[in-house]
Amino acid sequence: MGKLFDIALVFEYMPAIFSRVSVTLLIVSVSVVGGTLLGFLLAAVRLYRMPLLNGAAVFYISFVRGTPVIIQMFIVYYALPILLSQVDININRWNKLYFVLISYALNNAAFMAEIIRSAIASVPVGQTEAAHSVGLSGFQALRRIVLPQAFCTAFPAFGTRVVGALQDTSLAFTLGILDMLGQAQAIGVRTYHVLEGYVAVALFFIAASLLLEKGFAWAGKKLLPNAG
């Protein structure tokens, strides 16, 4: 069995582990893009206080933000097929990855909704009134004045959330998804060298998180030179 921890193995395993990076990136991108789109819908429901829907949105957001993502994933994985079988849709043979993508998108939707809603709500009402006073329609005021300002407010929080979404992807292996962590575990089971694989994965997450963080900070400076 050899040494308990062999640093050389970290690098040896890296290619095999990093070859699964596409799965991780797929989960991140689908959950961020899908979550943002859904988040806009939820935020609109909350901001316009749409009857009935508003209450449902409040409940949904607090449920998602108040429970661990792993539980949400299990709920989607086990409950969604049962729910859909009631209307004669059979998804039992779906690839597990789809369940992961759905649950992460649903999870991120709640966080994005709150980021978007609070950013839009933080734009002073006087901005909208001024837009109306110069003759802009409601939609023009939103598009030209409110959303650009809300974007500046939301951008840093959005970046933080993307980094969070990246780290959340590591739970997908619990459903047997062969992402990087799944691969590290598989190697560990095969070779009895568990730690090395995890260290390689950790290195990836540290590097990727730092990269994203710096990227967002840089983009923030580029995009929002006159923030404030």
Add this chain to the structure above:
Amino acid sequence: MIRVRDARKSFGKNEVLRGVSLDVKKGEVVVILGPSGSGKTTLLRCINFLENADDGELTIGDLSVRFKHATKREILSVRRRTAMVFQNYNLFNNKNALENVMEGLVTARGIPVSEARETAKRELDKVGLSDKYEAWPSQLSGGQQQRVAIARAVSLNPEVILFDEPTSALDPELVGEVLAVMRDVAREGITMVVVTHEMSFASDIADHVVFMDGGVIVEEGTPREIFTRPKEQRTRQFLDRILLKYDYAI
């Protein structure tokens, strides 16, 4: 010409406007005075539908609308005939001075960008900000921001400009520059309705002074009539209190 007939507005149980009628002739400067809570700002905001009045009728030029039944399209066309200068300036924070003035021209009026830019420069020059085209609102003083806001309103060439306490949020030493710009605007013959506490401005510039209290117009007339020979007890009380402050010695 602006005509408001029997405007009524309540916020919950609080009746803010109890049937206000107001006539403003073309080119006239009307100043609305009154204690806080008298409904003067609400009246102004009802004229361009920032508040929806509960009842009454509004005529601007050839456009007549009932407050209660105004359609979205009517509201938009009322807003495109009016402009407003706010107490807190409300410059668009995501746009520089020039873009602030251009926004209504380009987006609302559909004027070509190059033409709008020329108009905007001309109006900013008129308010003495020819060196601040590119400045962001956060880089401007309150007085400068309010002058941009006035340029923004004037550039739209509206039938009336509504001023909602335009100097109340300013440092005392910046009030003068804004009032000077407003004097210029008045001299151009632009119709203005001004809510203000600047009495000397009111008596110098106004063609017509309206005194409001408790959601109704208590008294109206020429500045001379109102300031020197107010008929109503309530008007006299108000003016005494306001004008008194220039009268004491420490």
